[in-house]
Amino acid sequence: MLHHSLMDSGAQNPRPAVDGGTLDIGRRIRGLREERGISLSALARAAGVGKATLSGLENGTRNPTLETLWAVTAELGVPLAMAIGTPAAGAVADPGGDERSLVIRGTAVAGTLLRVFEDEAVTYELYRLVVRAGAPQISPAHHEGVTEHLTVFAGTLSAGPVGAPLRAGPGEHVSWVSDVPHVYAVVGDQDVHASLLIRYPRPRVGPPATRGSGDPGEEGSPAPHP
């Protein structure tokens, strides 16, 4: 995932105070909910959480559990990371984009998570990338079977496995299996604009199974209408 691939391994980021961050998350959740025209009651019902829980979450008066966040974000159809956002969320205006986007920054790479597709057996994450000229960025390996598909629109990029990066100019496309460390480097001095699709063969399947009664937690994709 991009969080692995694009973030500096030692990346430190402004981290708001806990209540501030929780409040941020609440605002983001509320924004996503209202964007869809869903009422608090309806979302709470659909996500299987209490109205009090969701109200407290949106207002920042509670310190939500991961399970709660999972349930709510899954029902909203956004990645959990988007709800958490980055501390700098809102600071970056992407053309045609809303400020709720998840923006990932590394030394040289800035990525905006555009969309997540959940199919039967795979998950796609679609990013828009801007790679700045200068020092290359190396990202550690991902999990097994993850592939990255990069389409360049401006500039020239050298990207791929550290040992054998591929070069792509405007309009060209490169793909590689990203279970090995890989690198992003601009060729020349023109910033690179590209789209990046990451394919995860094993999709995350919603909230973690609860302990206790061993419900065979299937629910590969949450029921639209519980």
Place this chain on the structure above:
Amino acid sequence: MLHHSLMDSGAQNPRPAVDGGTLDIGRRIRGLREERGISLSALARAAGVGKATLSGLENGTRNPTLETLWAVTAELGVPLAMAIGTPAAGAVADPGGDERSLVIRGTAVAGTLLRVFEDEAVTYELYRLVVRAGAPQISPAHHEGVTEHLTVFAGTLSAGPVGAPLRAGPGEHVSWVSDVPHVYAVVGDQDVHASLLIRYPRPRVGPPATRGSGDPGEEGSPAPHP
């Protein structure tokens, strides 16, 4: 999707119960910690959380609070999103039904407009395509200089100018200049899933709003928080 069995189950034996998501997070945290050579006790002490809490978090036997996750990831110096890992998107399996999406349908091609990028001199439109097996579809010519960039994820597609279509299988990418009539045809009988990016060199006529791409304003990390 909180399981109701959680409440009915009463006090069962404290079984660790394999639960994917939380356990994944635990593994990731443990990996990051061991990567740094820090002991569990030391990290717990430094992060200001109890050893029991961290132990339970790493082993997946607890459902951590956001506050806990924040404290631990802050001490590890990684973004919270990295601990979370793969974004979980549940409800949105097929964006075709999104009320805000522009859906383009032809005889064989169903495309969902995912995003529009307006840059200084170009406009990008990003689609997700599903091409049904069967009769091919022919699209008329676009305006001058328009290019299409197609990345295939499932199935095999033959697409491009009518006179010289290109073939692309899973993971492959094709591009063509679409100022001539072009065709989409499935090779074989498996539906094709792909992403399509259309690049229009025509600039947007509106006033240039402050856009992130145009301003590479590197702000690094403003306020690191220990």
Place this chain on the structure above:
DNA sequence: GTGTGTCGTTCCGTAAACGGAACGATTCCG
């Protein structure tokens, strides 16, 4: 050997997040 340090896990009382059920405030019908 005994003592002292740390390691990660488990026990336990407490604080708090949880869902359900109330609440007042709207809005929409009859």
Place this chain on the structure above:
DNA sequence: CGGAATCGTTCCGTTTACGGAACGACACAC
């Protein structure tokens, strides 16, 4: 004007995640 929906918030008993303090295991001194 009720009456019945729904909205979001608040109250409350239950559930559970929390940190501190134990525990056994292991390593190194002396």
